[in-house]
Amino acid sequence: MNKILLLIVALVSISANVTAQTTGNGLQITRLTDSFHIYTTYNLYKGEKVPANGMYLVTSAGVVLFDTPWDTTQFQPLLDSILSKHGKNVTHCIATHFHDDRSGGLEFYQKKGIKTYTTVQTDKLSRKYGHKRAEFLLKKDTVFNIGSYAFETYYPGEGHTPDNIVIWFGKQKILYGACLIKSVEDEDLGYLGDANRKEYATTIKNVQKKCRQPRYVIVGHGDWTNVKALEHTLKMAEALKQ
Numbered sequence: 001m002n003k004i005l006l007l008i009v010a011l012v013s014i015s016a017n018v019t020a021q022t023t024g025n026g027l028q029i030t031r032l033t034d035s036f037h038i039y040t041t042y043n044l045y046k047g048e049k050v051p052a053n054g055m056y057l058v059t060s061a062g063v064v065l066f067d068t069p070w071d072t073t074q075f076q077p078l079l080d081s082i083l084s085k086h087g088k089n090v091t092h093c094i095a096t097h098f099h100d101d102r103s104g105g106l107e108f109y110q111k112k113g114i115k116t117y118t119t120v121q122t123d124k125l126s127r128k129y130g131h132k133r134a135e136f137l138l139k140k141d142t143v144f145n146i147g148s149y150a151f152e153t154y155y156p157g158e159g160h161t162p163d164n165i166v167i168w169f170g171k172q173k174i175l176y177g178a179c180l181i182k183s184v185e186d187e188d189l190g191y192l193g194d195a196n197r198k199e200y201a202t203t204i205k206n207v208q209k210k211c212r213q214p215r216y217v218i219v220g221h222g223d224w225t226n227v228k229a230l231e232h233t234l235k236m237a238e239a240l241k242q
């Protein structure tokens with residue numbers, strides 16, 4: 001009897017481990033399209049477990065990572081999961097502003113041979129605050145052509161931070177907005193310690209002008225499935241000015 005019970009316990013713990021590796025509490029990967037995937041990791045913020053979203057794009061020339069995991073224990077598991085899911089290595093990584101939930105893994109990934117990028121403006125802030133830095137610096141909005149995909153980095157002005165950029169996939173109409181854009185669930189604009197309260201709304205309007213009729217708007221934290229995130233953020237940013 002005891003042996004059977006032990007066997008059951010052993011089997012249950014094995015299957016629990018397998019589940020943890022593939023879907024994991026620490027790292028979630030959700031398919032957006034065949035090539036685009038959203039990954040989510042978690043960290044503590046004001047004593048609460050908060051999710052952070054990043055994205056990756058699978059191309060014939062390798063995998064492009066947009067931002068790095070917030071949870072530093074997930075830097076390597078993310079690479080491993082991508083390799084086992086798609087049979088491809090990450091070749092490029094672009095961080096969208098200087099905060100840890102975006103740039104924390106840059107130096108880790110550079111050591112793995114991945115080309116890492118931020119803007120010059122982000123790099124200035126990363127140096128100032130002792131955050132991780134990228135190997136390559138973008139001096140202006142830049143079009144990347146990787147495999148058969150094209151996308152551009154766009155600096156719309158100050159908002160969440162002075163350096164926040166978004167990534168626009170014009171053909172697929174995917175806007176990767178990161179922390180500049182808030183989820184429709186959010187009741188406020190979140191951490192505003194580095195924000196520009198006066199310019200935030202104008203900056204969101206610039207994103208709307210540049211990124212016409214997005215099919216997806218990927219936000220930095222929380223629910224990323226609602227394209228109304230942009231209008232929702234604008235409303236809150238307008239209120240911020242008053």
Ligand SMILES: [Zn+2]
Nearest residue numbers: 099101179220
């Ligand atoms: Zn953030």
